[in-house]
Amino acid sequence: MxxxxxxxxxxxxxxxxxxxxxxxxxxxxxxxxxxxxxxxxxxxxxxxxxxxxxxxxxxxxxxxxxxxxxxxxxxxxxxxxxxxxxxxxxxxxxxxxxxxxxxxxxxxxxxxxxxxxxxxxxxxxxxxxxxxxxxxxxxxxxxxxxxxxxxxxxxxxxxxxxxxxxxxxxxxxxxxxxQTAPIELRIKDKQVCVKCEGKPCYNGSAAGYGCPWDVFPGGLTKNTYCGLCMECIRTCPHDNIAINLRPFSADLAKPSTRMDEAFKAFIMLGSAMIYAGVLLGPWGTLKDAAYGVGTGAWFIYAVVFLAIIFGILPGFFSLGLLKTKSNLPFKQRFASLSTALIPLGLMFWVAFSLSFVLTNASYILAALSDPLGLGWNLFGTANFAWQPMLTTILAPAQTLALVVGLIWSARTAQKSASEAGVSPLPIIFYSFVATSTMLWLLL
Amino acid sequence: MNPRFSLLLFMMAGMVVAFAPLPVPAVAPQARIFRIDARQYAYSASELEVNQGDTVIIRLVSADVVHGLYVDGYDVSVEADPGQSATLTFIADKPGSFRFRCNLTCGAMHPFMIGKLTVGNNNWLFRSIGLAMLAVFGVILSIKQKA
Known part of the structure; x- marks a missing residue:
């Protein structure tokens, strides 16, 4: 497209x-x-x-x-x-x-x-x-x-x-x-930026401010750090900046090599799984531990939480990578291939949020009429009874989100692995195990 | 193989995995009685398993504040005052896994006071994992074809 x-x-x-x-x-x-x-x-x-x-x-x-x-x-x-x-x-x-x-x-x-x-x-x-x-x-x-x-x-x-x-x-x-979104802000012609004097998109001008996100739009290749504040569109004297519709996940074709971004993918993936178990699962002991801030149980919860995110998830991921042969340094392979976890993590969050939001959305109408809980009834909806919404389609919708996320992740793994010159199979298997775990937690 | 034909084939296989009827084990329905102790913010027992067709009788006993128990998918509920018990009876005629949750605001973690009722096998979970396996197989096949 x-x-x-x-x-x-x-x-x-x-x-x-x-x-x-x-x-x-x-x-x-x-x-x-x-x-x-x-x-x-x-x-x-x-x-x-x-x-x-x-x-x-x-x-x-x-x-x-x-x-x-x-x-x-x-x-x-x-x-x-x-x-x-x-x-x-x-x-x-x-x-x-x-x-x-x-x-x-x-x-x-x-x-x-x-x-x-x-x-x-x-x-x-x-x-x-x-x-x-x-x-x-x-x-x-x-x-x-x-x-x-x-x-x-x-x-x-x-x-x-x-x-x-x-x-x-x-x-x-x-x-x-x-990076997965079908929208981007990009320059139209790189040569125009090269020749542009003063770079007002970055430094500002009378027409507007320099990029608040500390990004030079002429060098933008990914959405990650562009806040879509639109300031550069106002300041560009050459009308060289555009908002484009594009295919989903276009940025993921250029895998990151940064460890901070790689670990962000693990943090988000792990948090979605932990929340699915702790908040939406039937295990009261876990809820007690997560809620009891400062107690011994909470400290154990915190240690386990961090161990999953910084130890178990990246640990198994690394084990998969060790099985692959490549000329790239391990750190670079790790960061590059973790790109595959970005669509997976996003869809984990979608599946988790569907359950949380559909179950609790009916509170919105009541809170709209009585936002402070003081007995007001501004719009006549204060007494709207709690009622879970669309519970019959929830499980199929969660499955759809997770399976789409898995396919998306596997396709991304294929591209990242091809760039790194390694087999994508360990990453695809990793994503499958993570998806099966999430399905078990949610269904 | 033509990629569009392969995609169609995988989609049809996916429909079979998701919706093909499975044999239901013939088990005579019976009455299943559970006592569930409710306290902020957990049920005990929190995981119930019954066979499809069973009559489920839940005696909800509240240990601290007023708690409720609402069963997703069945849209039935019961409420119990502190120190009191109340009974909910329904026929578990829909197979699958259902969350049950507190439906009376009982404190901060109230929205997450949740238990799980499994009626028969949790087939949707197995079907979902089957779909995930099929998806992985499809992607690997497409990689092999491109190679």
Missing amino acids: AKIELTRNPFIKNAIKSRYPQLAVFIVMLVGYIFAILAGLIGTPVGSHNFSIVFVWIAWWAVLILVAVPFFGRGWCAVCPIPLPGEWLQRGAVLSPPEKRPKWLNLRVPKMFRNIWLQNISFLLLALFSSVLLTTPNITGIVLAVMLFAAIGLSTIFERRAFCRYLCPVGGFIGLYS
């Missing part, structure tokens, strides 16, 4: 070039985000009746993992409210660049942190406390507030969106999975 340039459509192009449509969405999102913080802090402690839990962990999560990431890649990052206050402060403006910018420290992020290890750690930190985070409104409120203030703080110290690029726990996995 050939690429289709969406920005050829004048309506889409104008909507992107103008700052107002994006600002309107930003404001709605920011109001919702601040309300979620407040609801978490002052609303009912009953999670299933509190806006912060219901709208963040059920509604937003459903939209993010079932729609936004698979189909729009970093589409969420394009409208995420978390970096906004910090960015406005950093820029000294809400819309176009001001004549005089405020003098913040504007430091470059130290080289040792210019990778996604911090995002891996921040995700794992949240993951280890997820049973409490997902169910306790004030903890959700605090975490949302901490993310907002961390983004503000980092914007006053470092240049551009340091929080989004290097620390956001959500941005890390969105970036990883955005």
